[in-house]
Structures are given as C-alpha cells and as structure tokens.
Amino acid sequence: MESVWPGKNLDLSQICLKGTVSNGYTRFEDGDVLVPKITPTFEASRSVLVDGLRNGAGAGTTELHVLRSTSRIEPRYLYYLTHSQPFLKLGEAAMYGVAGQKRVPDDFVRNFKVELPSLEEQRRIADFLDAETSRIDCLEEKYVKTDEVAFERFIANLASGVSRSSVWDESLDNSLPLRRVVSWVKTGATPPGKDESYFDTAGDVPWYGPASFGLSIDIEKADNYLSRRSVASSLVPIFPAEAVLLVGIGATAGKVGYIDEQGSGNQQITAITTNGNMRSRFLAWQLWAARDEMREVAPYTTLPIINNDFLKSLPVYVPSLAEQDAIVAQVDRDWRFYQDMSKRLKQAKEKLAERKQALITAAVTGQLDVTTAGRATSELRA
DSSP: OTTOOSGGGOOOOOOOOGGGGSSSSEEEETTOEEEEOBTTTTTTTOOEEOOOOGGGEEEEOSSEEEEOOOTTSOHHHHHHHTTSHHHHHHHHHTOBSSTTOOBOOHHHHHHOOOOOOOHHHHHHHHHHHHHHHHHHHHHHHHHHHHHHHHHHHHHHHHHHHTTTTTTTOTTOTTEEEGGGTEEEEEEOOOOSTTOGGGBOTTOSEEEEOGGGOOSSSBOOOOSEEEOHHHHHHTSSOOBOTTOEEEEOBSTTTTOEEEOSSOBEEOTTEEEEEEOTTSOHHHHHHHHHHTHHHHHHHSOOSSSOBOOHHHHHHSEEEOOOHHHHHHHHHHHHHHHHHHHHHHHHHHHHHHHHHHHHHHHHHHHHTTSSOHHHHHHHHHHHHO
16 A cells, blocks of 8 residues: 555556455456555545556556546546545445444445546546646645755754764864763563553653654653653653653664653663763754764664664764754754745645545536636646
C-alpha cells in the first residue's frame, strides 16, 4: 500500500515473475484505476491510474479495488471520479470493520451511481483536469521544496553555531569529551511485570519513549504517566528538570529531546544532566545537530546502539556560558522562524488540496463548464 500514490509518486519499481504473484495478490493492467480499500488510505484520496507497467500487467495487495473502464468511459475520467468528494465521503460512510481496520466494501464501488457525459465530453473534462491539477501539483512541490531548503538551512546554521565540524580536533581548548561537562548519565527503565498500577494517566511524572521525540528537541507527548507507587518505590529513575534525553537504541537511536520538568523514560531512553560548564539546552541542540554523526561513529553491529560509554566519550563544543546562552537564544529564534514558515506552507498545501478536490468534484459532477472555465483560466494567466 505504501507504493500507491497518485501521479508520479506511484511506485512501479518492484518487478517479479508472474508465477510468484499467482495467488494472494490483486492483478491489474495498464489503464486500470486502483482504489485503496482500507482506512486511512482511502480517505486520503490515494486512488491511482496505472500506466507504464512492464508488459502491461501488475499485481499488488488485496487491499485494492480494481476499476477497469468499458468502452463507455474514459479511464482518466474514471480516475477523477474516484477523487471526487461524493465518492470519498459516501465511501467513508459505507466502511465496515473495527477502528483502524475499516474497509470500503466491493458493493459500494460497484453500485456507486454516476451520470456519464459523452466520451468526447469526458475527455474534455479529463484534459482540463490534467492541466489544472498539474499546475496545482507543481505549486505544491514548490512548497515542499521550500520547506526542505529552509530545514536544511536551519541544520547547517545550527551545526556551524555549535562547531560540530571542529570538535574532533583535540588540540582545541573548547572541545571536550562529554564526560567533562555532565554530572549524571542515566538510562530509563520499565516497571516490572504487567501491573497497571505502576501507571496513572492523571500522574504528575511523564514517562517517555522513542515515540515522544519530535522534529526538534522539544518533547511532544509522553507514552504514559507514572503512578505515585512507581515514583515512591523508585522502580524507575526520575529524570530532573532541564535534563537532555536521547534515544539510545533502535531505529530512532540518536533522537534528542529536552525536558523542562521532571520525567522518566523506558530502557531506550538515556538522560543527561550537565555540570556548571554546560547549559543543558545548549547540549541538547548540539547533540541534536550530531544525531547522524553519533549513529555513524557509534560501535554496533546490526541494531543501532548509542551506549553510555560511547556517549561520554563524544567530543562536544564548550564555549563560555555567555556564548552558549547567546547561541541557544539564536537557535531557538531560528527554530521558531522555521516552525512558523513550515506551518504556513502546510496550511497553503492544505488549501491547494481542498481546491484540487473542489475542482475535480465540480468538473465531474457537471457543476463546472470546463470549456468556459478553461478559456477563462487561460485568459487570466495571459
């Protein structure tokens, strides 16, 4: 299902022998429209028109409806029908199954009623939508690229500000191993057994896991909250406020966070507190800038592991406290600027998606005269 994306994002790179997909797969051909059955892929409007298959045939997950055009319908027009609001909203309402596993039934797709204009009109509508949605897609790509460039610029400025490129030079006075600037390094734990009394959603001490880490050093959401029993019995370590957290093992090893209140974490989380030579938020941003670096140089075989001994030996940049404060203030400002811009770009993309669906819906339901609309659009661009 991860390969099913509209337009050029459709992934047709996987090639296999016909015999290996004779059972347990959905077969399709060039010109077919593939409609995802399952939530949330269906609601995300990820139907695709297949074209360019090797030998003209393909196979995929059984979580696909395959729509094949007859001589009465243009394949591109059928494709756009599956992206119209009536099809998506009524399909969502017809879903069956438990939450997270709901599916659009075959009967809904088979019995979905449409009024078909002439083939000539269908092709005219499809040509119009091809042109207009392509322009919308190009604008969306520009928004995505702008966001990527801005994020890369933030990373580059941060890496420069915390001097990650020079810390491995041991001759520098302000490059020290991490152990010289920390007072405490502790790995989290999980309360023993399956006793639910160890946790309390109304508890005061958040308990973090890898999923708690977001894009920046700001922790997003606790996995759970410790009960008073867990805290009182010292079953898990309590991380003090202003601790730096790091995912030490697993696919997300190297992710870094910062907490401004006390918390705890599972065994994948390492907490660091600094001494008087290092501001904890400065260290957090510096380790965040070094997350790929840590994964590359940490000693491990298969599963990424950043153990405490390696972490303590990692060289870090240690300017004066005043300079650290100034760098942190600038980095925080840069991050807020990027966040604000990224949020605006996301909102703009959402509006484009809304316009795209509204345009498709109006065109395939006859609310829009594409001949007049196309001429008016061309005149506006001119």
